[in-house]
Amino acid sequence: MYRLKDDPTLVDRTSLHVSDIRRMLEFCLNNAYYIFEEDLYLQTDGLLTMGSPISPPVADLFMESFEREALLTAPNPPRIQKRYVDDTFCVIEREHLVSSLSHLNNLRKDVIKFTYEEEPNDQLAFLDILVKRKPDLSLDTTVYRKKTHTDQYLNLDSHHPESAKGSVLRSLFQTADNVSSNIEEKRHEKTHIRQA
Structure with a gap:
């Protein structure tokens, strides 16, 4: 919500208050229903990725926040770090690879897990x-x-x-x-x- 609170142009684009937008987002994210083999399900974990227009921007906002936190608290920050959605390219000293991966995977272990590929x-x-x-x-x-x-x-x-x-x-x-x-x-x- 910090992005909405810090956006000076929000009042020019909507008459909704940040708390109203938050409640609507929570409603959409907590009521993600889908049909599989003719049965109706409520998704209780993660974002509904298929057919939900709200999931990609919410996931990107999460990754942006996660990335900021990860870089600020990294014991050995990467020399280069680029991200597109959930794919990340980093240049890290080889001796810091395992500890860097551990750092990322311990920040929000219930939400996201990183893997890596070497060159x-x-x-x-x-x-x-x-x-x-x-x-x-x-x-x-x-x-x-x-x-x-x-x-x-x-x-x-x-x-x-x-x-x-x-x-x-x-x-x-x-x-x-x-x-x-x-x-x-x-x-x-x-x-x-x-x-x-």
């Missing part, structure tokens, strides 16, 4: 980015595709509008420019797109 061959995938560690310990990035990726996007012979087809290509080239950290990687990625 095989000095590289690690994070979302659709492959992060590579260079010998000087700096990082390079390029587009990442899972082994099961098929390079199939939108059939050019389909009946989609030409604008949609062009949008797919523009998006792929824009991703190559935004994700690839050096000219060689950008060139390689754009060649891959043209050949796909």
